[in-house]
Amino acid sequence: MTKRCIIIGASHATAQLIPSLRQEGWDGEILVISDDPNLPYHRPPLSKAYLSGEKDAASLGIRPAAFYEKQQAEFKQGRVTSINRQEQSLSLASGETLQYDKLALCTGARVRKADIPGVGLGSIHYLRDMADAEAIKSSVVAGQQAVIVGGGYIGLETAASLTKLGMQVTVLEMAERVLQRVTAPEVSAFYHRVHSKQGVNVLTGVAAQSFVGTERVEKVICTDGRELEASLVVIGIGVIPNTELAEQAGLAIENGIKVDSYCATDDPNIVAAGDCTSQVSKVYQRRLRLESVPNATEQAKTAAATLCGQQKDCTTLPWFWSDQYNLKLQIAGLSQGYDQVVIRGDINSDDGFAAFYLQQGKLLAADCVNRPKEFMLSKRLIANHASVPAEQLADESIAVNELLPK
Amino acid sequence: MGKITFVEHDGTEHSVAFDAGESLMQLALDNGVPGIDADCGGECACGTCHVILEGNTGGTGQANDEELQMLDLTPEREDSSRLACQITLSDDMDGMVARLPEFQM
Numbered sequence: 414m415t416k417r418c419i420i421i422g423a424s425h426a427t428a429q430l431i432p433s434l435r436q437e438g439w440d441g442e443i444l445v446i447s448d449d450p451n452l453p454y455h456r457p458p459l460s461k462a463y464l465s466g467e468k469d470a471a472s473l474g475i476r477p478a479a480f481y482e483k484q485q486a487e488f489k490q491g492r493v494t495s496i497n498r499q500e501q502s503l504s505l506a507s508g509e510t511l512q513y514d515k516l517a518l519c520t521g522a523r524v525r526k527a528d529i530p531g532v533g534l535g536s537i538h539y540l541r542d543m544a545d546a547e548a549i550k551s552s553v554v555a556g557q558q559a560v561i562v563g564g565g566y567i568g569l570e571t572a573a574s575l576t577k578l579g580m581q582v583t584v585l586e587m588a589e590r591v592l593q594r595v596t597a598p599e600v601s602a603f604y605h606r607v608h609s610k611q612g613v614n615v616l617t618g619v620a621a622q623s624f625v626g627t628e629r630v631e632k633v634i635c636t637d638g639r640e641l642e643a644s645l646v647v648i649g650i651g652v653i654p655n656t657e658l659a660e661q662a663g664l665a666i667e668n669g670i671k672v673d674s675y676c677a678t679d680d681p682n683i684v685a686a687g688d689c690t691s692q693v694s695k696v697y698q699r700r701l702r703l704e705s706v707p708n709a710t711e712q713a714k715t716a717a718a719t720l721c722g723q724q725k726d727c728t729t730l731p732w733f734w735s736d737q738y739n740l741k742l743q744i745a746g747l748s749q750g751y752d753q754v755v756i757r758g759d760i761n762s763d764d765g766f767a768a769f770y771l772q773q774g775k776l777l778a779a780d781c782v783n784r785p786k787e788f789m790l791s792k793r794l795i796a797n798h799a800s801v802p803a804e805q806l807a808d809e810s811i812a813v814n815e816l817l818p819k
Numbered sequence: 820m821g822k823i824t825f826v827e828h829d830g831t832e833h834s835v836a837f838d839a840g841e842s843l844m845q846l847a848l849d850n851g852v853p854g855i856d857a858d859c860g861g862e863c864a865c866g867t868c869h870v871i872l873e874g875n876t877g878g879t880g881q882a883n884d885e886e887l888q889m890l891d892l893t894p895e896r897e898d899s900s901r902l903a904c905q906i907t908l909s910d911d912m913d914g915m916v917a918r919l920p921e922f923q924m
Contacts, residue, residue: 432851455860476848707858734864789892
């Protein structure tokens with residue numbers, strides 16, 4: 414009898430897992446079960462080029478339908494309600510039961526909901542999937558006021574896109590600075606300044622206390638008593654990994670579905686990949702849950718090998734990117750634990766700079782704004798655990814190429 | 820219409836038909852060519868669609884400054900290295916060969 418691999422979720426990881434399974438020699442069925450009617454699509458543009466209208470829905474697809482047909486992967490819309498590991502079966506909300514030989518959890522993450530009075534009013538949105546982006550777009554009216562709750566990457570990218578569309582945007586960040594969780598104060602100040610210059614009203618140390626309106630939101634009451642008019646609110650306060658199915662099935666959860674370096678769970682027939690997982694990073698020697706496309710892609714390759722009985726370590730360096738206005742931020746590595754920040758270039762200009770995060774002289778991470786060369790350098794330095802003297806990193810008279818250890 | 824041949828580092832060839840107007844990166848993704856990660860989906864942000872071009876490359880034009888900077892520190896870089904996401908296919912590229920590096924980074 415033909416074996417069947419079921420993939421739960423149609424995510425970035427899924428789009429890579431399918432071809433990787435075939436490359437690793439899986440000749441059985443591949444069945445994807447997802448409650449999203451769409452084939453896997455690029456999510457990062459949702460807050461960027463898709464929201465601002467530069468990209469359309471058709472260009473979001475990671476791979477075309479014909480590709481999946483050729484790979485003989487079938488997509489079935491449905492919601493899995495439980496996993497029975499003893500029976501190697503899944504129960505669906507439709508009442509159907511499906512048998513699997515191998516199972517891949519690519520369940521991703523969902524937005525963290527805000528518990529704020531009035532949050533159920535119309536024109537208050539989150540941003541995670543295409544439907545969210547569509548809903549936001551339909552609430553955009555040039556010249557009117559939009560309030561963004563949360564000054565993280567999603568909040569700031571959305572602020573930039575809505576500004577491009579002609580809205581008057583206010584960002585509310587309850588911490589003392591935007592991007593506090595992920596960047597150094599210098600980089601936060603840079604983005605604060607850039608947004609202010611574009612006309613965005615950036616308020617820090619302030620949160621939304623309630624939303625007021627009849628059917629649709631009309632006003633946001635802030636914790637400092639301030640009242641902001643708003644015909645659109647977008648809330649971007651982080652995500653929660655979708656671990657419930659795994660947890661109910663008795664799989665270990667540690668801030669995400671716990672996987673080893675081969676993306677295996679503690680059930681030999683079940684792997685997991687993408688934003689729903691936590692895995693020990695080879696580079697940082699600690700367990701991480703990453704919200705990142707490259708991580709999902711790499712884990713999917715590893716997971717496919719594991720499902721086919723091979724062993725392929727997942728070793729890549731985390732990296733991220735963010736587009737705001739004409740600034741392309743490329744982030745190599747994770748900065749947590751840094752004890753020194755070195756800036757290369759003029760952070761007070763709009764031309765771009767690189768912020769290097771060091772820990773005891775070793776490069777941990779880098780935020781590179783319009784500095785692709787420094788980004789590529791950082792990827793290599795971090796992966797090699799290289800030390801470069803801080804004064805050399807800051808010295809623009811030394812060419813970037815010269816900073817690479819010989 | 821035309822054909823592009825992708826050659827993996829181990830010599831495996833993938834000859835695929837293309838329509839003018841799509842990107843070389845998307846062509847690789849649409850045909851499941853291993854060795855092109857294209858993490859960022861074509862934003863020139865990641866450098867994981869590095870290819871080394873041979874043959875009918877006349878229509879590919881010159882890499883822009885951003886692409887050159889991304890390529891500059893890419894290991895395995897050669898003179899005809901490009902990022903596949905930055906190449907829009909045209910009929911005069913029929914028969915072009917895109918060699919893949921051992922590693923994308």
